[in-house]
Structures are given as C-alpha cells and as structure tokens.
Amino acid sequence: MKIVQRSLKCLAIAILMFLPTSIFAFNAGEDGGQVSGKQEVEAYIVHHLKDSHDFNLFSYTDDSGERQHFGVALPVILWSSEGLVTFMSSEFHHDDNGHVIVEKDGLKFTKIHSKIYELEKGATAVSFDADHHATNASKVLDFSITKSVVGILLIGLLMLFWFSRLAKQYKKKQIPTGFGRILEPLVLYVRDEIARPNIGEKHYRKFTGYLLTVFFFIWILNLAGLTPLGFNVTGQLAVTACLAIFTLIIYTVSGNKDYWMHILWMPGVPIFVKPILAVIELVGAFIIKPFSLLVRLFANISAGHIVLMSLIAIMFTLKESLGVVGATSLSFVLSFFLLLIELLVAFLQAYIFTMLSALFIGMAVAEHDHEHEEHAHEISSDVEDVRGDFI
Amino acid sequence: METLLNDFSPGLFVVSTILMLALIALMVKFAWKPILTSLNEREEGIQGALDAAEKAKREMANLQADNQKLLQEARLERETMLKEARELKSKMIADAEAQAQSQANKMISQAQEAIESEKKAAMAELKSHVAGLSLEIAEKVVRNELSNKDKQVKLIEDMLGEATLN
Numbered sequence: 001m002k003i004v005q006r007s008l009k010c011l012a013i014a015i016l017m018f019l020p021t022s023i024f025a026f027n028a029g030e031d032g033g034q035v036s037g038k039q040e041v042e043a044y045i046v047h048h049l050k051d052s053h054d055f056n057l058f059s060y061t062d063d064s065g066e067r068q069h070f071g072v073a074l075p076v077i078l079w080s081s082e083g084l085v086t087f088m089s090s091e092f093h094h095d096d097n098g099h100v101i102v103e104k105d106g107l108k109f110t111k112i113h114s115k116i117y118e119l120e121k122g123a124t125a126v127s128f129d130a131d132h133h134a135t136n137a138s139k140v141l142d143f144s145i146t147k148s149v150v151g152i153l154l155i156g157l158l159m160l161f162w163f164s165r166l167a168k169q170y171k172k173k174q175i176p177t178g179f180g181r182i183l184e185p186l187v188l189y190v191r192d193e194i195a196r197p198n199i200g201e202k203h204y205r206k207f208t209g210y211l212l213t214v215f216f217f218i219w220i221l222n223l224a225g226l227t228p229l230g231f232n233v234t235g236q237l238a239v240t241a242c243l244a245i246f247t248l249i250i251y252t253v254s255g256n257k258d259y260w261m262h263i264l265w266m267p268g269v270p271i272f273v274k275p276i277l278a279v280i281e282l283v284g285a286f287i288i289k290p291f292s293l294l295v296r297l298f299a300n301i302s303a304g305h306i307v308l309m310s311l312i313a314i315m316f317t318l319k320e321s322l323g324v325v326g327a328t329s330l331s332f333v334l335s336f337f338l339l340l341i342e343l344l345v346a347f348l349q350a351y352i353f354t355m356l357s358a359l360f361i362g363m364a365v366a367e368h369d370h371e372h373e374e375h376a377h378e379i380s381s382d383v384e385d386v387r388g389d390f391i
Numbered sequence: 392m393e394t395l396l397n398d399f400s401p402g403l404f405v406v407s408t409i410l411m412l413a414l415i416a417l418m419v420k421f422a423w424k425p426i427l428t429s430l431n432e433r434e435e436g437i438q439g440a441l442d443a444a445e446k447a448k449r450e451m452a453n454l455q456a457d458n459q460k461l462l463q464e465a466r467l468e469r470e471t472m473l474k475e476a477r478e479l480k481s482k483m484i485a486d487a488e489a490q491a492q493s494q495a496n497k498m499i500s501q502a503q504e505a506i507e508s509e510k511k512a513a514m515a516e517l518k519s520h521v522a523g524l525s526l527e528i529a530e531k532v533v534r535n536e537l538s539n540k541d542k543q544v545k546l547i548e549d550m551l552g553e554a555t556l557n
Binding site for chain 1: 426
C-alpha cells in the first residue's frame with residue numbers, strides 16, 4: 001500500500017510539474033496575440049524550437065486589449081560591422097518579425113525569427129523578398145545571453161553545486177546522505193556501465209570526467225526542457241554540435257597508433273582496397289561519427305518538443321469538433337502519456353550520447369596486442385558491426 | 392537542410408563551447424576528481440577489508456586445522472602410551488607369573504627331593520628297625536620252638552618237605 005501511495009504521490013508531482021507547460025506554452029503568439037489557428041500553432045512551435053533572446057514565462061492580454069509579457073529581458077551582445085554592440089532584449093519589445101528597429105551606436109538592428117540582422121546603411125525598414133528573406137539586412141555574429149545560454153549557465157551552476165557538495169561529503173563520511181545518495185549511484189552507473197566497459201580498464205579514468213559532465217549536462221537539460229520554463233537547449237544544433245565536436249576532438253587527440261593504422265592503412269586487406277577503406281574510415285571518423293551524435297540528440301529532443309506541443313495544441317485545434325471539455329481532456333491524457341515517454345527519452349538520449357562517446361573513445365584507445373595479420377579482418381568487421389548497431 | 396543551417400547559430404555555438412569547456416574544467420576539478428578518488432578509495436577500502444576478513448578466516452581455519460592436528464597427535468600419543476603401558480603390564484604379569492612358576496617349581500622339586508631323601512632315610516631306618524625286630528622275633532620264635540624236641544623235628548621235616556617241593 002505504501003508503494004502505491006508513494007507512486008501516486010510521484011505521479012501527482014509529475015503532473016503538477018510538467019502539465020503547466022500547456023498553460024504557458026501557447027499564451028504568446030508570434031505576433032504577440034493569442035494562438036488559436038493551426039497555422040499559428042505551427043508557427044508557435046517553430047518559434048519555440050528556436051533559441052530566444054528573452055526569457056518569457058507567460059503573456060496575457062489585459063483589459064485594454066494590450067499584450068502583457070511576464071519574463072526577464074536578457075542582454076544582447078553582437079559583433080557588428082563596427083565592433084561590439086550590447087543592449088537589452090527588451091528593446092525589441094517582443095517583436096520577432098523585423099518591425100521594431102533598434103538603433104545603437106549609429107547602427108540599426110532588427111530581429112526576424114529569433115535571428116538578429118544588421119540593416120544596411122541608410123535603410124530605415126526591412127524589406128523582404130518573395131521567400132520572406134530580408135534583402136537589405138545581414139545576419140550578425142550573435143553572442144547574446146540567450147535563453148539557451150541562461151539554461152546552460154543555470155544547469156551548469158546547479159551541477160557544480162550538487163556535485164561539489166557530494167564531493168565535500170566524502171571528506172567527512174564514507175557514505176553520502178540526503179540528495180548525494182541519489183547522485184552517487186548515477187555517478188557509479190556512468191563510471192561502471194558506460195565508461196569502464198567501453199573504454200577499457202586501463203584508460204577509462206582519464207575520460208570519465210568528460211563523460212560524467214556530458215551525461216548529467218544532457219540529462220538535466222533534457223529534463224529542464226520538459227518543465228514549464230520551456231528550455232530547448234539540447235534541441236539547439238549549436239549546442240549538440242559543440243558536444244559532438246568535443247567528443248570528436250577527444251577521440252582524435254587520444255587515438256593511438258593502432259587507431260590511425262586502422263583508419264589510414266587498414267592491415268590485413270589487399271593493397272588496392274586500402275586507399276578506399278582509408279577514405280571511408282576518414283569520413284566515418286570525422287564526419288559520420290560526430291554527425292550521428294549531434295543529429296541524434298538534436299532530432300530526438302526537437303521531435304519530442306514538437307509532438308508534445310502538438311498534443312497540447314489539440315486543446316485549441318480540436319476545440320470546435322470535440323468541445324472545450326473533450327479537446328482539453330484528450331489533450332491532457334495524450335500529452336501526459338507522451339510526457340512519461342519523454343522523461344524516458346530524456347534519460348535515454350543522455351545515455352546514448354555518453355555511451356557512444358565512450359565507445360568512440362574506446363575504439364581510439366583500444367590496444368590490439370595480438371598479431372594484426374591474422375585477426376585484422378575479424379577486428380575491423382567487429383568494429384563495423386558495433387558501429388552499424390548504433391548509427 | 393537549409394532550414395537546419397539557418398537555425399544553426401554560430402554565436403550560440405561559440406558561447407556554448409566556452410561555457411562547456413569551463414563547466415567540464417570546473418566539474419572535473421571540483422566534483423569528479425574528488426568524487427571518483429573518494430569512491431575509489433572507498434572501494435579499495437572495502438576490498439581491503441574483505442581481503443583482510445578472508446585472510447583472517449583462512450588463518451583461523453589454519454589455526455583450527457593445527458589445533459586439530461595437535462589434538463590428533465596428542466590422542467595418538469596417548470593411545471600409544473596406553474598401549475605401551477598395557478603391554479608392559481601384561482609383560483610384567485607374564486614375567487611375574489613365569490618367575491613365580493619357576494620359583495614354585497623349584498620349591499616343589501626341592502620339597503620333593505627333601506621328601507625323597509626323608510623317605511629314603513625313613514625307609515632305611517624302618518628297614519633296620521624291621522630287621523632288628525625280625526631278628527628279635529625270630530630269636531624268640533626259635534627259642535620257643537627249640538624248647539620242644541618234637542617241634543624241632545617237625546620243623547626240620549617241614550623245611551625238608553618245602554625244599555623237596557622246590
């Protein structure tokens with residue numbers, strides 16, 4: 001009975017934590033109005049998937065018919081044609097269509113679909129071509145503290161806080177207490193189930209720090225993406241690319257002689273096959289592996305967000321055919337179950353990213369102490385099989 | 392693909408790279424290193440304790456085996472001692488018996504010898520006594536017989552008669 005009670009309690013907490021997403025998610029339309037039509041829902045989802053320059057929690061229309069936004073403005077830091085320019089994102093007044101022009105240091109900036117453009121000299125308004133591309137403005141390098149950056153900072157600080165506290169606990173006692181008791185088995189899990197078996201007993205220590213950081217970073221950010229705060233950090237290509245390139249650099253730098261031999265001059269195959277294999281292996285090592293890492297994480301998390309938001313949008317899109325109560329309850333039931341799946345996916349993607357990183361590093365540092373000529377073919381086929389299973 | 396590339400933000404890439412590098416460095420320094428070191432130490436401690444317990448158990452078993460062996464040896468020794476004592480006892484008894492036997496035999500034979508000699512002496516004495524007595528009796532009988540003539544004749548006749556018969 002106690003278990004049932006407890007699981008009910010957990011379920012209730014989960015509902016309370018995650019379902020308000022539906023309340024916040026659709027309040028602010030792209031043009032600042034309410035979202036109701038299918039087109040608007042679609043546009044809103046696309047907007048959500050992108051990074052945002054302010055941290056908007058919710059918006060509402062007040063009695064006088066004006067949109068009120070509730071959230072935090074974030075600093076915009078740009079590297080423009082004339083150097084560094086900074087201002088607060090509130091100067092855009094929540095416009096995302098290039099209507100509001102911000103003038104700073106004699107330069108004009110505007111925001112179109114979460115990207116900041118610098119207007120050409122003399123232009124006063126953005127003009128668009130048929131495909132809705134700006135014709136008289138160009139993108140600038142944008143180092144702003146965007147919502148994703150805030151997410152990275154927050155989660156990074158949270159991780160530092162949690163795990164440095166856990167580290168401190170070990171100074172006084174052998175077994176951690178409180179929250180550390182939850183963190184310790186996770187750390188052990190990453191070390192014993194991901195790092196150690198994939199990299200090997202001899203080398204795993206060097207890479208465990210990176211793998212642990214990446215695992216918790218991705219997992220916690222995935223989970224943060226399911227909260228009403230609406231982060232979509234691991235669904236940003238730039239972030240997943242950054243993580244994948246870290247893994248690429250690590251296994252390229254720590255690759256041993258055997259690894260490079262297997263890439264550049266595969267032993268145990270006829271000489272005329274070797275250059276072809278070298279090309280394939282080089283493409284595999286430098287493009288396919290990191291690309292599979294970055295796209296898998298990005299696509300899974302984006303897909304999760306799209307489906308979850310679409311299910312929440314049932315509330316609006318099916319309101320006419322099912323009635324308010326019917327559409328709302330259908331939306332709640334479906335999005336609740338999808339949310340449970342997404343909780344699993346959040347862990348799974350963190351696990352797969354870390355696991356594949358460990359596997360790639362393990363391939364690079366593996367030591368073949370047996371004769372190459374006899375077993376080389378076997379090994380390469382094994383490696384291909386393993387890779388085939390995961391890519 | 393174009394949308395994907397358009398969505399890719401180089402600025403965010405640079406910022407997240409810097410932040411991730413910082414995060415990895417800080418986490419490794421302040422969290423993972425001390426945590427993993429402590430975990431390793433703890434595991435080694437546990438392993439050490441287990442090994443020590445195993446060793447103590449083995450030593451205990453050895454000790455017990457030694458004790459058992461000692462006990463066994465002591466038991467064997469006792470057994471042999473008892474056996475020896477028993478043998479000694481029976482040997483002593485047998486010796487004593489044999490000695491007693493021979494002593495007895497000796498005494499018996501001495502006694503027999505004594506008896507024999509006594510008997511011989513007695514016989515000799517008896518013989519001489521009987522001879523004396525016979526002589527006396529014969530003297531008295533002869534004297535009595537010879538006192539009467541008739542009787543003398545008759546004796547001679549009897550004797551003669553006997554002699555003829557012989």
